[in-house]
Amino acid sequence: MKTSFPRQDIRVLLLEGVSPSAVETFQRAGYSQIERHPGALPPEELKSRIAEAHILGIRSRTQLSADVLQSARRLIAVGCFCIGTNQVDLDAARALGIPVFNAPYSNTRSVAELVIAEAIMLLRGIPQKNMLCHRGGWTKSAAGSYEARGKTLGVIGYGHIGTQVGVLAESLGMQVIFHDIEAKLALGNARAVAHLGELLERADVVTLHVPETPATRLMIGVEELARMRPGALLINASRGSVVDIDALADALRRGHLAGAAIDVFPVEPKGNDEPFVSPLIGMDNVILTPHVGGSTQEAQDNIGIEVASKLVRYSDNGSTLSAVNFPEVSLPEHPRSRRLLHIHRNVPGVLSRINELFSSGNINIDAQFLQTDAEVGYVVIDVAADETQAAALKDRLAAIPGTLRARVLY
Numbered sequence: 001m002k003t004s005f006p007r008q009d010i011r012v013l014l015l016e017g018v019s020p021s022a023v024e025t026f027q028r029a030g031y032s033q034i035e036r037h038p039g040a041l042p043p044e045e046l047k048s049r050i051a052e053a054h055i056l057g058i059r060s061r062t063q064l065s066a067d068v069l070q071s072a073r074r075l076i077a078v079g080c081f082c083i084g085t086n087q088v089d090l091d092a093a094r095a096l097g098i099p100v101f102n103a104p105y106s107n108t109r110s111v112a113e114l115v116i117a118e119a120i121m122l123l124r125g126i127p128q129k130n131m132l133c134h135r136g137g138w139t140k141s142a143a144g145s146y147e148a149r150g151k152t153l154g155v156i157g158y159g160h161i162g163t164q165v166g167v168l169a170e171s172l173g174m175q176v177i178f179h180d181i182e183a184k185l186a187l188g189n190a191r192a193v194a195h196l197g198e199l200l201e202r203a204d205v206v207t208l209h210v211p212e213t214p215a216t217r218l219m220i221g222v223e224e225l226a227r228m229r230p231g232a233l234l235i236n237a238s239r240g241s242v243v244d245i246d247a248l249a250d251a252l253r254r255g256h257l258a259g260a261a262i263d264v265f266p267v268e269p270k271g272n273d274e275p276f277v278s279p280l281i282g283m284d285n286v287i288l289t290p291h292v293g294g295s296t297q298e299a300q301d302n303i304g305i306e307v308a309s310k311l312v313r314y315s316d317n318g319s320t321l322s323a324v325n326f327p328e329v330s331l332p333e334h335p336r337s338r339r340l341l342h343i344h345r346n347v348p349g350v351l352s353r354i355n356e357l358f359s360s361g362n363i364n365i366d367a368q369f370l371q372t373d374a375e376v377g378y379v380v381i382d383v384a385a386d387e388t389q390a391a392a393l394k395d396r397l398a399a400i401p402g403t404l405r406a407r408v409l410y
């Protein structure tokens with residue numbers, strides 16, 4: 001069936017080196033206008049580039065503020081080809097009728113594996129030994145070198161990544177304790193602790209797996225670092241805003257902490273050609289990695305397919321299942337109907353005006369789907385109408401006060 005907006009006219013802009021698997025997924029679905037850019041764009045360039053895009057794909061570095069989104073006149077959906085969505089003003093996107101999708105699982109195993117590797121390296125003092133050998137030094141000694149077996153791992157944020165880290169750590173013989181704001185099923189022999197402070201006081205290795213939220217901002221600062229055991233280790237592969245980096249540098253300099261592994265930073269370079277600046281540079285007992293926790297071939301290939309498939313499904317079929325900022329509907333195919341989408345502010349009267357429009361036009365509704373949240377209503381209407389009738393209905397739907405978007409899908 002002919003689409004009202006042919007796929008070959010839909011412009012897809014993919015930033016930050018999104019995996020080629022995403023391009024292949026769009027191409028297999030019939031999309032041909034796909035532009036792929038290796039890095040994030042500065043705000044002004046971003047604004048001009050997204051003005052023409054219908055679908056935008058980003059990773060963690062592209063800041064989609066309300067101001068930037070205002071320039072995206074044609075944008076129908078955003079895909080975050082990663083887990084975090086804190087880089088997008090989700091409320092602003094919703095208010096513009098733009099659903100945002102992400103990949104909540106695909107890179108979690110990669111992060112968990114890196115964290116376990118780092119815990120072992122830090123417990124053995126390998127970063128310092130490695131640096132010394134590189135400088136021609138040689139200190140063969142067991143001092144400050146420990147097995148992981150029998151040590152206590154404290155996991156802060158026991159979600160998709162935190163649980164996997166816990167399971168892998170138990171397989172090494174570590175004891176796992178965790179702290180989360182939600183009640184969580186403890187896997188294996190892991191134990192929940194009621195307070196963050198208790199976890200900090202008991203753990204030999206503390207690892208952070210919380211999202212960036214107002215509550216997690218600087219959740220590890222001077223006081224929390226002081227509560228950690230002397231000689232303990234800190235791993236952060238969550239978000240740079242979660243740890244007070246200057247306080248961490250100070251705790252390491254004073255020798256209160258024996259080491260750290262940090263993958264995420266309060267300020268990160270926008271691309272591989274920008275310099276990296278951090279108070280942790282030059283500390284031999286700190287593993288520094290350039291936000292690569294989820295950067296494995298396997299994870300990026302899977303994320304490319306997962307997020308591109310969600311974007312294709314929304315664009316082709318209207319389904320918003322697993323959107324992070326939008327009412328969720330999972331829609332069946334209705335090949336013999338025309339499908340109209342209506343996104344509106346959730347204010348009284350809109351739905352009755354939509355239904356009035358169909359009943360007064362004597363147009364039969366084959367199926368109707370509605371989902372709302374506090375701000376936005378999303379209605380999908382499958383009707384027995386020809387192409388001209390559907391186009392006219394879309395124009396009338398668009399004229400209803402409170403409308404954010406109206407589209408004919410097919």
Ligand SMILES: NC(=O)c1ccc[n+]([C@@H]2O[C@H](COP(=O)([O-])OP(=O)(O)OC[C@H]3O[C@@H](n4cnc5c(N)ncnc54)[C@H](O)[C@@H]3O)[C@@H](O)[C@H]2O)c1
Nearest residue numbers: 083084157158159160161180181209210211237238293294
């Ligand atoms: N370094 C990387 O490359 C990389 C890769 C993937 C994800 N991440 C980051 O890791 C984060 C966690 O990923 P996930 O898949 O495990 O997410 P998740 O949503 O499955 O788990 C997060 C957990 O943190 C808990 N939480 C939230 N606020 C908390 C608080 N104030 N105190 C304690 N617990 C709190 C939640 O209840 C949840 O259980 C992501 O949000 C992302 O920012 C980084």
Ligand SMILES: O=C(O)[C@H](O)COP(=O)(O)O
Nearest residue numbers: 059060081082083084294
């Ligand atoms: O949120 C995430 O999934 C991670 O931080 C990875 O982000 P990236 O895709 O920019 O590496």
